[in-house]
Amino acid sequence: MDAFVTQWGQGVDRWLLRLEPFWPHLAAMISVALAITVTIHVSQNKRDARAAAAWTGLVWLVPVFGALLYFLLGVNRIRRRARQLTGGKIETDEGWRVAAEPLPLHGHFQELSRLVGRLTHLPLTDGNRITPLDAPAAYQQMLDAIESANESIFLATYIFGNDAAGRPVVEALARAVQRGVKVRVLVDGVGSLYSLPSVVWRLRRNKVPVQRFLYSLAPWRMPYINLRNHRKFMIVDRETGFTGGxxxxxxxxxxxxxxxxxxxxxxGPVVGQLLRSFAADWLFSCGELLETSYRGLAQLGEVKARGISAGPDADFDKRRLTLLAAIGAAEHRIRIVTPYFVPDLTLLATLQLAMLKGVQVQLIVPQKNNLRMVHWASLHALRWLVSEGAELYLSTPPFDHSKVMTVDGHWVMLGSGNWDARSLRLNFEFDLECYSDQLAGTVDGSIDERLPDCRRMDTAAFRDMAPWRRVRNALAHLMEPYL
Structure with a gap:
């Protein structure tokens, strides 16, 4: 046996020696073939010309490794799999009629409502009561809702910490399971790793049904590493919901x-749309079909609302198009609060056009960000908006993770989505569009309360910024398609 192994090894060595003069040519042929293959795939599958150009440049300038990165991060295989499992139907309501749909009170929002309806294939629901909550109040109300549940609890989140916040939720969910409540928990595959050990083992030890969205530690089994489920919502007894950032x-x-x-x-009825979105994600993750009928009352408040599910599957670009439509509908004021603001050129140009027609644009972003490169890129984009007349405010610590937008004191969008390429193109997000003077007034009031503690950044502040910082920000912004 040893003689055979020795003889085989010598044979391999001889072949390698014979091929040695040709290795540079073989390597060049392989790298060129990979680059050509990726270029063809990019040109046929990427709708964003800037992203296509960035990937093409990468695979030609970084041979082999660039193609490997594209295979792992750039290929969207999720759309095909989502269509196979759900048929793209579970989150839509094809039976609703435009003629029967309630319309916003203000005329210039009626066309916006119709547009978003055609985009999402979901009706605008009436009779909703929507209560904005800060994080501690929301956390406590979610715990209370879990404790009082008697039929079902469906919880989806990006990060579920195995910490002082996560452990009480696990214990409450475990008690719900023990009293016969149908519990389903969905945690993102990457988000579940923010705490080690992961909270998933604690959930399973307490017999709480849990799934991880697109999770695998094996790279060859993880072709979706760049596509994350960033949605955060909970539906209790199919009649009460929670959502936001x-x-x-x-x-x-x-x-x-x-x-x-x-x-x-x-x-209110919009909870049924949260339920449909969760059911689609759950079916995608494990194949179980959940009951999606809303059990609550039809008339609980005055807010007209609609859920907007967005992602790199059948829902691609829905959120981005909604934002463009809302900016275009504005007549007086747009207010945006977000932790990550690196929008594409089209969104920036649409905000600029709004300002040119006299719309006041206010943006609030954190003064200190947990993602430095995103913050630097954000400052570069914001510099141009400020020069066109936008009002920029930097919020002081603690880090503000809120994601909300109001238009003309009537339209509100809140949820999980940010203003960056990841949220707009790669992540699965869930946002809520609401039409209500009262709700918009409450949200605008909370924005007004935080403005005195913010630092205003005007053109002079950007002009006085150190030159090396401006260069740093501009270089970071070159990575916008990847942020």
């Missing part, structure tokens, strides 16, 4: 908090 993490409830956020409690 809040993850389940200790930083929200510690004293003093290290992070703040905006979440909302939902009551």
């Amino acid at each position: 809040m993850n389940i993490r200790a930083g929200y409830i510690q004293t003093p908090p290290s992070i703040t956020d905006l979440h909302a409690r939902l009551e």
